[in-house]
Amino acid sequence: MGRAMKRLSVILVTLFALIPVSASAGLATMGVGTTSCGQFAKLYQDDPRVWEDHYFDWAQGFMSGMNWASLTQSGRTRDLGAMPVESQQLALRNYCDKHPLGYFVDAVMTLFQSFREGTRVPVPAH
Secondary structure, three states, X not given: OOHHHHHHHHHHHHHHHHOOHHHHHOOOOOOHHHOEHHHHHHHHHHOHHHHHHHHHHHHHHHHHHHHHHHHHHHOOOEOXXXXXXXXXXXXXXXXXXXXXXXXXXXXXXXXXXXXXXXXXXOOOOO
16 A cells, blocks of 8 residues: 555544534435325325325435445346336325335335346446
């Protein structure tokens, strides 16, 4: 390892050591998906179209991110288009109706895992 690289390593280790414990715990997920299914259901009752669109936009982004991570790591994806959007939204509502204390992200993960894993595809060049 070169001298500059060693110096950079020492600086980074020192900086990470100074980060407060609460910050180092971090969050793996942010946004509306981190709310409870009960909260989603309440908002859905107040204004179904607005809140379902808002939550489903988050769900699509999350699932697309999961797919991208899988694509870059293993070259495999799940076919998110295998189920009509309306059916995906219904699956999320049904999950949340059955698990009001669960998190919306759990509903999304359950939906994501229900999609069949696709065949190996080439990883896109960066």
